[in-house]
Amino acid sequence: MGRWERALDAAGVRETGLRADYGRQREQVTRYRREVAVAAGLLLPERTVPHVMAAAAFMHRTDTLLDSGPFDRRRAAADRWRQEVTTSLAEGRTDDPELRPLLHSVAARPVLRDRVLDYLAAADADLDFTGFATEEDYQRYVDGYSLPGFMVVAALLGPDGDQSAYRAACRTFIDASQRLDFVNDLAEDLAEGRLTVPEDRLARHGVTRADLEQARDLPAVRALLGGLLDEADRTLAEAGAVVDLVPAAHRPMVRCIVGVEALTSAAARADLGGLLHRSASPAKPAALRLLAREYLRARKHRR
Incomplete structure (x- = not known):
C-alpha cells in the first residue's frame, strides 16, 4: 500500500468514490502547486x-473563479460558488465531487468550516481590487x-x-508572503492590468507606472523593488515565530513554507531587473536541501 492510500x-x-474524489484533488494540487503537494x-x-x-x-478552484474571464462573469460565478459551498456546508451533503472531500474534511477537522466561510466572504476584496493608494490600503487587503x-x-x-496567537503569527507571515508575491509577480500582474505596488511608494521613489509597464531598468526602479523586498524579509524574520506555535508533527512543513519564501526572496533580490520581465524561483539545489533537511526531521518525529 502506498503512502497516499x-x-x-x-x-x-474509506468509501471508494470519496477516495477517488480526494485523489483527483491531489492531482489538481500537484498540477498547479507541485511543490506544495510534494512537501505535504x-x-x-x-x-x-x-x-x-x-x-x-x-x-485553487475559488481563485480560478475570481481570476477567470470578464468582471461580470467572475462576480456571478463567485456568487454562485459561494452559495453552493455555503448551502453544502449547512446541509452537510453535496452532489459535487469537487466539494465532497471538503465536506468530509470539515467533518473531520471542524476548524476548517469557519475558515472556508471567512475566505468566501473575503472574495469581494479581490474582485474589487483596483490597486493601492497607500500602504494602509495594502494592509487592509492583507487583512x-x-x-x-x-x-x-x-x-x-x-x-x-x-488559535488566536497562531492566527496573529500567520498574519505576520502572510504580510511578508503577500508583499513578496506582489514584487515577484510584478510583470505578470502588470500584463493583466493590475498594479500591486502602492502609489505612495512609487511617488516616494520617483517611479511611474509606465516605468514598470515598460520594464525600464532604472536605479529608482531597483531601489523601489529592493526596498519592498527588504520589508518582506524583515517581516518574514518575525514570522519565523509561527513554527513554535504549531504541533511538533507539523513543524517541518511550516519551517519549509517559511524557508521557501526566504529562498524566493533571495532569488528575486539576485535579479531585480529581471523581475520587470518574469518571476524569480528559488534555486533548486537550495530548495532540495531545505526539503531534505525537513524530511529528516519529520522522520525522526514519526519514530
Whole structure:
C-alpha cells in the first residue's frame, strides 16, 4: 500500500468514490502547486495530508473563479460558488465531487468550516481590487483577503483549540508572503492590468507606472523593488515565530513554507531587473536541501 492510500486510511476516507474524489484533488494540487503537494506528502503526518489537499484544491478552484474571464462573469460565478459551498456546508451533503472531500474534511477537522466561510466572504476584496493608494490600503487587503485565504490551509496545521496567537503569527507571515508575491509577480500582474505596488511608494521613489509597464531598468526602479523586498524579509524574520506555535508533527512543513519564501526572496533580490520581465524561483539545489533537511526531521518525529 502506498503512502497516499495509507494517508486516506489514516484520515478516515474509506468509501471508494470519496477516495477517488480526494485523489483527483491531489492531482489538481500537484498540477498547479507541485511543490506544495510534494512537501505535504513528505513532511506532514499521513492523517493530515488528504485534508490539506482538499483545502488547497478548494482555494485553487475559488481563485480560478475570481481570476477567470470578464468582471461580470467572475462576480456571478463567485456568487454562485459561494452559495453552493455555503448551502453544502449547512446541509452537510453535496452532489459535487469537487466539494465532497471538503465536506468530509470539515467533518473531520471542524476548524476548517469557519475558515472556508471567512475566505468566501473575503472574495469581494479581490474582485474589487483596483490597486493601492497607500500602504494602509495594502494592509487592509492583507487583512481582508490574503489572511482569510491563507488560513484555509494554515488552520489545519495550527494548534487544537484557541488559535488566536497562531492566527496573529500567520498574519505576520502572510504580510511578508503577500508583499513578496506582489514584487515577484510584478510583470505578470502588470500584463493583466493590475498594479500591486502602492502609489505612495512609487511617488516616494520617483517611479511611474509606465516605468514598470515598460520594464525600464532604472536605479529608482531597483531601489523601489529592493526596498519592498527588504520589508518582506524583515517581516518574514518575525514570522519565523509561527513554527513554535504549531504541533511538533507539523513543524517541518511550516519551517519549509517559511524557508521557501526566504529562498524566493533571495532569488528575486539576485535579479531585480529581471523581475520587470518574469518571476524569480528559488534555486533548486537550495530548495532540495531545505526539503531534505525537513524530511529528516519529520522522520525522526514519526519514530
